[in-house]
Amino acid sequence: MGKRDYVDNMTSVEKIEGVVLLDPSSLGDKKVFVQLACAFRYGNEDLDAVGLCFRKDIWIYHLQIYPEAHKPSLTTMHETLLKKAGDNGYPFTFELPKNLPCSISLQPGPDDKGKPCGVDFEVKTYLAMEKCNPDEKIEKKDTARLIIRKIQYAPSEVGAGPKADICKSFMMSDKPVHLEASLQKDLYYHGEAIPIKIKINNESNKTVKKLKSLVVDQTTDIVLYSADKYTKSVLNAEFGETVEPESTYENTLSITPLLTENKDKRGLALDGQLKEEDTNLASTTVLGPGSEKEVMGILVSYKIKITLMVAGGGDVTVELPVKLMHPKPEGIFVITHTNKPQICLYTKSLIPVTDTFWLL
DSSP states (O other), rough: OOOOOOOOOOOOOOEEEEEOOOOOOOOTOEEEEEEEEEEESOGGGGGGGGTOOOOEEEEEEEEEEEETTOOOOOOOOHHHHHHHOOOEEEEEEEOTTSSSEEEOOOOOOOOOOOSEEEEEEEEEEEEEEESSOTTTTGGGGGEEEEEEEEEOOOSSSBBBBEEEEEEEEOOOOSSEEEEEEEEEESSSEEEOOEEEEEEEOOOOOSOEEEEEEEEEEEEEEESSSEEEEEEEEEEEEOOOBBBBBTEEEEEEEEEEOOGGGTOOOOOOOOEESTOOOOOOOOOOOOOOOOOOGGSSSSEEEEEEEEEEEEEETEEEEEEEEEEEEEEOOOOOEESSOOOOOOOOOHHHOOOOOOOSEEEE
């Protein structure tokens, strides 16, 4: 396959194109199929061996490529791959529905083994007599598998930033404390600093002892098999600003939630991984028109909580929703005459570049 990341543009998904190299003389009576499956794994794969299946297929599709029953229109990618494969290369193309979830992994704990839970996409080529006969045993040596990812990029235009305010009164004080917080925009990129504008108008006779915390919470909603919803903090910062009675405070504080500060949190939602590659906090789930939550597997959202500690009065808190996503990379043309892996500038991932043009 020419690549392993396929972009969901909300209205359509990039076609998945590849080539299978096989030797027809060694197949006997068996046929060759290619399967693309989107599945949700919610348990350790070791348990599958004892008859407990913790994997649910969300979407699955099969193609027969030998004897030829599927003949896609050849694209530039096909032609490049066929040039490498030779005469025994057989092309295939899958078109994903636009309502499928993106790839997400749930961060395993230190003692967890095997594949992480989450949503993944797998391309599998196999030899069999029939396309999908549950009684037919398919040997491992007759199977080739490859994990791919379905990803979303941030839209080219972002929305206005959210704003929240609260006015809280206290016992033994005639006047309240007013807290207002706002963001410049509703979406930020992974690794980008998020500036939060904070205004405090302390009309009371109590002291705001400190800005107790700026917390970024990730909420993971597992909607496929149960109503399992949980929240984990991915950033918790404390600032020592004090606001005396009958005074005001105004400032912009910046925070940057990062996975590197949360490596020990089991169950944290991450963008899908390919083998042991570095990843990041899961991108916010963006539902397209007509999407059904039930088939999305996992929904991810973020919010920022700003909390003041008031002497003798408790806490004052406001919340702001925020989206975290990747920017859409600009196209980069690479011309090369080597088969050695090249490093893609914006993903830092190894991509085999052939002697042709690749739009990265």
